[in-house]
Amino acid sequence: MNARQPAGTAGDQAPAQETGSAGPSPSLFPEFPAFAAHPVAQAAWEYGVDAWQRGILFLDILRRRGNETAEHERGGMPPVLVFEHEALMDGRDMPKPVNYALLRIVPPETHPTDPDKRPFVVIDPRAGHGPGIGGFKADSEIGNAIRSGHPCYFITFFRDPCPGQTIEDVARLEGHFLSVVAGRHPNAPGKPFVVGNCQGGWALLMVAAAAPEVTGPILLAGAPVAYWSGVRGRNPMRYSGGLLGGTWLSSLAADIGNGRFDGAWLVQNFENLNPANSFWEKLYNVYAKADTEGPRFLEFERWWGGHFLMNREEIDWIVQNLFVGNHLTAGEVHSADGRNVIDLRNVRSPVIVFASWGDNITPPQQALNWIPDLYASVDEIVANQQTIVYCLHPSIGHLGIFVSASVANREHTELFCALDLIDVLPPGLYEAKIEDVAPGTSHRDLIEGRYLVRFERRTIDDILALDDGREDERAFEVVRRVAEINQHLYDTYASPFVRAASTEITAEAIRETQPARMERTLASDANPFMMWAGALAPKVRENRQPVSPDNPFLAMQEAMSEQIVSALNQYRDVRDAMQEQLFEAIYATPWLPAILGMETSVRRAESPAIAALRKEVAELRKREALAKIGEGTAVDAFLRVLAYVTQGKSAIEERPFNLLRKLARENPPDMRITLAQFKDAVWRQSNVVCLDPAAALQALPQLVPEMQERRRVMVLAHRVLTVGGPLDDDWLARYREVVAVLGADHSSPATREAAADTKADTKS
Structure with missing residues (x-):
């Protein structure tokens, strides 16, 4: 029979051992006993050897998880960052x-x-x-x-x-x-x-x-x-x-x-959400891939178990x-x-x-x-x-x-x-x-x-x-009220006695026996019954005999796992449905709010005073924006043009912005503006256009009085607006409105030259 190649493992591995029909096998198990010549028996033997070896490796991974948890705790539980x-x-x-x-x-x-x-x-x-x-x-x-x-x-x-x-x-x-x-x-x-x-x-x-x-x-x-x-x-x-x-x-x-x-109680709540994964799939995946899954599992569990x-x-x-x-x-x-x-x-x-x-x-x-x-x-x-x-x-x-x-x-x-x-x-x-x-x-x-x-x-x-x-x-309004009542009852009548009976010794004992901690402690070297797994695992790795992927018993194992997952998922779905129905039977019916003397609402309304204040602030911002509609620089004019042409557009993408950043880096240092200044200008001009588009358009000449500067603004605006493709009909109409207000005639030689430059720049 051909020698098998061992799959990659989490720990050290020895090269695959050569096996043959003559002489004793140097591996921990012979590949196949001479008395079992039937193919089904051979498949069963190979699967049994592989399953036994995976079981040892699986227990060793759990043992290492418990040891790493204990070591992590002794080290003060530092953050699990991989970066210095x-x-x-x-x-x-x-x-x-x-x-x-x-x-x-x-x-x-x-x-x-x-x-x-x-x-x-x-x-x-x-x-x-x-x-x-x-x-x-x-x-x-x-x-x-x-x-x-x-x-x-x-x-x-x-x-x-x-x-x-x-x-x-x-x-x-x-x-x-x-x-x-x-x-x-x-x-x-x-x-x-x-x-x-x-x-x-x-x-x-x-x-x-x-x-x-x-x-x-x-x-x-x-x-x-x-x-x-x-x-x-x-x-x-x-x-x-x-x-x-x-x-x-x-x-x-x-x-x-x-x-x-x-x-640990919060972690347990998370795990209870998906019992199939918490109680079966996570560990089964480690068992099924015991040769390779160890490092990934231990890496995650170091955080999950802290x-x-x-x-x-x-x-x-x-x-x-x-x-x-x-x-x-x-x-x-x-x-x-x-x-x-x-x-x-x-x-x-x-x-x-x-x-x-x-x-x-x-x-x-x-x-x-x-x-x-x-x-x-x-x-x-x-x-x-x-x-x-x-x-x-x-x-x-x-x-x-x-x-x-x-x-x-x-x-x-x-x-x-x-x-x-x-x-x-x-x-x-x-x-x-x-x-x-x-x-x-x-x-x-x-x-x-x-x-x-x-x-x-x-x-x-x-x-x-x-x-x-x-x-x-x-219904959650009712839950909140019930919670407040129960909290008051507990704080008044029970909490003093519980606090009086608790000490740091009893608290630590309870923490150590929490199920999430116990499963790690019991699988670590602190449990003497786990020491044999650590001693046997290296020998198993040296003599690993993984089963072939087409082994029928391996397929049966996978099928059984799928059945277990399906059953646990069904249990989860039934449990969740029952909890939802019970919740609604208690809190979504009119009798409990009536007993508590309360009315429920979907959204708690803001107080009239606060609402009036917010409205006044919004009106003040609007008046301030419109009062300065004719003030600004060429940058403000450029951004107002973009805001006006693209008004109502459903999306803003990254290419026009990245083009602006690229052009800004080409300017001399004394002409550059900071990101914060650019942001303020964007907000000002988008706000003005949103409040009164017509007035914003008519005030553009006040921002750029010189014709040459206006042409530069329009050329740059055209270049940015066409990064994603030619202007559509709506944008083109708005763009022409801006050109008309700024006095830049499309038929003028200067405009044609600017358009040619823009076209060349766009292609480049």
């Missing part, structure tokens, strides 16, 4: 200690960074796991920023919270970190670009609302903000608060933990104000002294939302419905001078948003490349579309990445259309 980094600031040394720190990512020699580029800052979620998911692979958020030459920073946190620290303390410290980062790069074209992953996203949004001067554009990646939203039959996690009776259970868990909440703690004050604030209370978008989150309120309308930087239809933890509705909660129409977004961009992935799961290499190399990379364009987009609501570059696309040199990015204008109705209606959110 250095600590710049430690929040534990601040006057108000907080268990957060600011790290600078040290760029590798192969990818030096430019200190004058916009710095990037990544904030990871503190949702039970430790930090590092934004940079635990080369193809990641941090990896893409480094490869693009941007200085990169990471806001990390430690396992144990400082005594008495609150979410407000954390937000204040993160704002201070961002100010420090901005101060380190005074020549950057803008404030730091900040990425908030999952729960780091809502934390970032609060920082940007409370201190809008410290952030540049912000990216909310898989971040829940509208916590009651979802689609019936698809998003069961939102019912958990109601079915558990509110928020008191998290307070109980923190009290049992001697004032600290164990993040469970961190929160103070009771922190977890109570999160569940009571956000997950169950949903106070953030209603403007009902106040500072501890009651003087300040977090109003998301105060965010001045562009907000980028990245969500996925395959995400069952933060579905697109939870990531986006805060927009219609704040604004009734896009006109209100424009009046508030806010820019919101969202990008929807068709299928990736929640963790894939942060760890998938394909997402990192497509969505994250392209959004990063288009960051300056996003920063100067006129206020409004946009959807980012990332597409392959079609053959024959003109000006491919003006496309920065491997894909073409464009930003299509959207309305509030487009956001609402992503949901199946918001009537189902009425």
